[in-house]
Amino acid sequence: MSAVDLSQNNTSNGSGRLSFMRRLSPPVLALILAVILFFAGGLVNPNFVSVTSAINVVRLAAFLGIIAAGQTLVILSGGEGIDLSAGGVVTLAAILVFRLTNGENNMVPVALLVALSAGAIIGFVNGIGVTLIGIPPLVMTLGMAGVVSGTILVVTGGQLSGKTPEIMAQWISDPLVGGIPGVVFFWLLLSGVMWVVLERSTYGRQLFAIGVNRLAARLSGVRVQRVVILTFTLSGLLSALGGFMLLGFSQIVFLNLGDPYLFPAIAAVAVGGTLLSGGKGSYWGTMSGALVLTLIDSLLTAMRARIPELGEAHKLIILGVILVILLSFYGRQRSVRQ
């Protein structure tokens, strides 16, 4: 027995099961939890455990997961990184596609390109504000969220005219192959891309490096500002992509379409074991986090259908308690004593 082993025994003293759970990697733990939650749903409502409802949960989680992809990158970059403009960008992208296509299938590629560019530009401006002007990310992106929703109001005048092309519903939210909707396949594809970007690219290595210690990264030749700007740009781009996908599901747009996804996306990143201080985490984690959060939501809805006394209030309380419990498993920070 080495001294290190002893100290580990000391810290886990008296909470054997907890330490076992902590030794599991957060994404795996979240995934196990997702499966347990799914079958727990069967106890409440037997209809909950079926292939159709499983597919539906994964489909809903896919939208949250895609929107949370950019958030994962920004949070990994450290320096209190967070993107509160994501909700606004999701809405903006959906509205742009809705208006530009006006229901025409062959306009989709152009509209998608415009939406992605808009998202990327907003992200780029965020990045400039954070790096060159030195505004904290929370403040910069919060201000940007106001500017984006303000711009939407000015441009549309509150009149959201347009139409969603049929092809988007077909390819995104309707069953594509074997009853599974296209957005799920796309989510898997995105997860592959995210894995390559994070684990196998120079950018990914630099992202983790600046997330752990910006000064050390700079001294070893990483152009920190450039990486941060790129990260915020990617976040804007991915949020816009999420908005495009969400439009394929919702079919209509409204002025706060993306807002309900903002904090759940951040929560999905945290529940998936990515440190909010940056430098440690994965997109797998975010994906499992999105699955868990969506499952909890669906489960609580299923419970409400079964137990009429259960109101919106109980749902909120249970959701809050579960979130805190999930965070306490692996969202814990370093102690000052260490």
Add this chain to the structure above:
Amino acid sequence: MSINRLQRVLKRHSYLFALLLLVVALLINFSLQANLFALTTINRNLANSLPLMVLVVGQTVVIIGGGIDLSVGAIVTLGNAILATRIAADASPGDIGLAILLTCGAGLLAGVINGLCVAYLRLQPLVTTYATSFIFSGVALLILPRPGGDVTRDLRTLYLSTPGGIPFTLWMVLLIVVIWLLARGTRYAQFLFATGGKPDAAYFTGVPVNFVRFSTYLWSGLFGALAALALTVSTRTGSPHVGDSMTLQSVVAVILGGTRLSGGQGGVVGSLIGVVILGVISNIISFANVPSWWQTLVNALIIIGALVGPGLVRLARKAVAR
């Protein structure tokens, strides 16, 4: 030499930039609204702003201590629900006192939950207080499922009164300022600034870092409850979403007031100025006849400009130094 001294003064009084901004905003507002400094106008504006002014006290303390509290809006909603159901139109002073005690107790309990999670379980403040905000909103919804309540008129009369020719609400603001200035000299305040600035160094010099972190959330819970009191007294009703928009507003006001999110620096006076600036900006927009669809954008641009200001000054200074 003089620039260095200026920097030192700015660092010690972090609210100076906010004060400058306030003066400019007030001048613009005055040019559009001639009766801005009339007693009735001041009274009306303060009556609208006081709930947020009370709320930012707690948020400022939390942020100075190195945290953030995204549940303050939900705590306001919770307090509002308790007060609106407990104080009837013909409530006796005893009923009112009990309701206020209950509300403060609920706010403190919410603060205890947040503090335990953040300081002792060491959970990340941003997501944790976001998560607990669901719990508090849920409880508020249990207490008051639908908008309602008929809080006694007497309290509102007191709230809008002008004892000694000065609005009651202004007395309250002065009280907050005096308490803050007195509190700033205490050992607790030293601990607070040390905990937020350099937690490791503070810990090694004997500051009870975890306890200080814990206590900051008690303050935000208590001031959340008091903000709910101010809000409920002036609106006389309860509503299940009344506090939602106040959370981010409180954060913006604190930052506008010169307190940095990284902690260890700042003060309540700046945050109060921040709230007034937010109020004046919305005043300006409504009096300048900005077309309604433009209001959100103009508001956001002005706020972003105000937030970017100090950063631009820093950037310019760097460029000059080069």
